[in-house]
Amino acid sequence: AQSVTQPDIHITVSEGASLELRCNYSYGATPYLFWYVQSPGQGLQLLLKYFSGDTLVQGIKGFEAEFKRSQSSFNLRKPSVHWSDAAEYFCAVGAGAGSYQLTFGKGTKLSVIP
Amino acid sequence: DAGVTQSPTHLIKTRGQQVTLRCSPKSGHDTVSWYQQALGQGPQFIFQYYEEEERQRGNFPDRFSGHQFPNYSSELNVNALLLGDSALYLCASRRTMGYEQYFGPGTRLTVT
Numbered sequence: 001a002q003s004v005t006q007p008d009i010h011i012t013v014s015e016g017a018s019l020e021l022r023c024n025y026s027y028g029a030t031p032y033l034f035w036y037v038q039s040p041g042q043g044l045q046l047l048l049k050y051f052s053g054d055t056l057v058q059g060i061k062g063f064e065a066e067f068k069r070s071q072s073s074f075n076l077r078k079p080s081v082h083w084s085d086a087a088e089y090f091c092a093v094g095a096g097a098g099s100y101q102l103t104f105g106k107g108t109k110l111s112v113i114p
Numbered sequence: 115d116a117g118v119t120q121s122p123t124h125l126i127k128t129r130g131q132q133v134t135l136r137c138s139p140k141s142g143h144d145t146v147s148w149y150q151q152a153l154g155q156g157p158q159f160i161f162q163y164y165e166e167e168e169r170q171r172g173n174f175p176d177r178f179s180g181h182q183f184p185n186y187s188s189e190l191n192v193n194a195l196l197l198g199d200s201a202l203y204l205c206a207s208r209r210t211m212g213y214e215q216y217f218g219p220g221t222r223l224t225v226t
Contacts, residue, residue: 004156032213043118043204044157044217051213090156094213100147101170102206102215104156 002027002093006105013081014113021076021108023091032094033074034102035065039087047089050074061085086112116141118218120205126224127195135190135221139207145169146188147215148180151202163188164210192223200225 003026013019025031032051036044048059055067065076074091088109092102119138127133139146145164149157159172163182182188186207192199202222206215 034214036217041222043219044206046214046216049214092156100145100162100208100213100215101159101172102147102149102157103159106154106156 002031002095002103004091004093004103004105006089006091006108008108009106010109010111012111012113015083016080019076019078019081019085019110021089021091021110023074023076023105024072025074025091025093026072027093027095033065033067034092034094035059035063035074035076036090036092036104037061037087038090038107044090047076081110081112083112083114086110118143118205118207118216120203120218120221122221123219124222124224126226128226129195129197131195132191132193133195133223135192135203135205135223136187137190137205137207137218138187139205140216143207143209143212143216144186145208145210146182146186147206147208148188148190149204149206149217150174151204151220153201157204160190195225197225199223 005024035047050067088107090107092104121136147162148160151157161171166182177193179191202220204220205218208215
């Protein structure tokens with residue numbers, strides 16, 4: 001069974017600083033990887049996804065993520081954080097073809113200092 | 115283009131009662147999944163419906179059941195509610211051959 005670990009429960013950064021949120025996954029084959037963002041009391045918004053091909057993927061709101069198979073990681077990055085980026089971020093892994101069940105990490109809460 | 119919609123927004127029930135939550139998928143989507151998100155946790159997969167049948171199920175008891183209608187909308191039913199069922203219930207939809215799932219705003223269920 002697949003699993004996702006987000007080692008950082010809470011991260012605080014200053015506005016304008018760079019950001020990296022960590023995600024490690026466990027899955028026997030090539031995974032489908034996703035990052036979602038959730039604002040308080042809201043549903044999940046898809047930031048970006050990795051299925052295959054280029055290991056550096058671009059998403060919405062200036063976010064990017066890099067898939068590293070050797071490290072079983074899919075870390076999320078942003079060069080300059082805005083106050084509106086404060087939210088909870090979830091990494092998720094989907095099993096391969098025929099199974100679209102998503103397994104989520106426990107999330108990383110991002111706080112932004114003005 | 116309307117996204118995934120869910121109703122109601124909030125719900126308060128008493129232990130032992132039954133509840134029904136509703137979801138309308140994004141336009142063009144025909145597959146619906148339900149997730150439970152407890153406070154401070156990531157969402158957990160409950161089950162997925164396609165062509166009006168349950169196709170996959172997570173580790174949830176039979177008290178959790180669902181239905182999909184011909185217009186692709188879906189219901190989640192929970193019987194014999196427990197305090198531990200208090201959570202945000204999220205509906206997600208996708209196209210049959212698509213891997214991207216789009217989530218609704220959720221229904222906040224509180225069991226007292």
